[in-house]
Amino acid sequence: MPEVVVRRLAVYLRILREADLSDNRFVSSAELGEWAGVTPAQVRKDLAMFGEFGKQGVGYQGRNLRDELARILNTDETVAVAIIGMGELGAALARYIQRRHAGNREYPFRAVALFDVDPAKVGVSVEGVAIDHLDALPERVREQKVKLAVVSVPAAAAQAVTDRAVAAGVRAILDFAPVKLRVPPHVRVHYADVSLELHQLAFYL
Amino acid sequence: MPEVVVRRLAVYLRILREADLSDNRFVSSAELGEWAGVTPAQVRKDLAMFGEFGKQGVGYQGRNLRDELARILNTDETVAVAIIGMGELGAALARYIQRRHAGNREYPFRAVALFDVDPAKVGVSVEGVAIDHLDALPERVREQKVKLAVVSVPAAAAQAVTDRAVAAGVRAILDFAPVKLRVPPHVRVHYADVSLELHQLAFYL
DNA sequence: TAGATTGTTAATCGATTAACAATC
């Protein structure tokens, strides 16, 4: 499945989650495309890759489409997330995720495990979740069946913690460290690299 | 210029900045491609869009290529950045950027202006830069000639602060709020949307 | 000179858009 399609599906889902979907609100590919900034044909093609969700002449039933997309993206149930590295960024991410989950039951992500190596941080709670020592990662990841991890450690440590997370069963990683991670083919990595984004934007100045 | 090319240029530049470039180290498109995870042809094509930087039979002179790329990406001189929203994420970003700039003179970005609306935060210094009230944004952006801004405010406030930043002369925005921003055509927006990334990754679980 | 690698053109690949028959 092309990565761009998955990205757009996530956009459609967010739009539908935010939209006010009264019981029988139908949404057309034209509307959804307008909101997402893509063509109606694009919307229909993207959705058609996963099934026939619409009714000719009417459009897509909003709530149904939202639920189908959540199912496709595996966010119809709560997704357990581990955050590795409780520096300022990691702690900010942990609080962000927990608060969104607490504030809106539809928000699927929940930080169930937090890790650091600093003894001063281990044991401290962040939004009700205790920070564990990195050495406890394999055990915690296995017992909580964590499949998705956020890496927010210094660049020099990123590959090593990634290796440990992957060995423990993690299948997808969001990496904030400015390092290209080497992982086995069954593991997916996305990069959230602030400096790279700033560099790209600087081109247009 | 295709956006993917600009993205790869930024990757090449980072690689060259990190590489140990002795005086006459030459780098081939094969090497650079290997490090960046793209084909040699891709590297040559990308670079050829901006000029002829290589020597046949030899490759690209590392330091020269690095400097050329920095020039193309407008990061051969320090780039002033404003950060709007000093919540946890905003503050973490401010510290990250300042520390990298302080630690490595080659790091081009510098947070020269920080903004929030919380009276408890205004006046507080973050890594030596005082937080200003949002109302001071137009004045500060103009006097510091800030062209690049980071938006790290709550979703509900993102469009409003963007409008003010754009009115003051900002040309490129890195938006951390999960909101599609509407901006005039001469303004570039990149999104750093953690929830969207997590949603995409969840697809592969 | 011989070997290597660029810059560039041509071939391939894949994604987007347009068009329209199917059908609600």
Place this chain on the structure above:
DNA sequence: TAGATTGTTAATCGATTAACAATC
């Protein structure tokens, strides 16, 4: 039924890869 909009096929567009003459 008439009007609207889907699902899908065909046409277009653009980006990637392969190939090779130019040349250091």
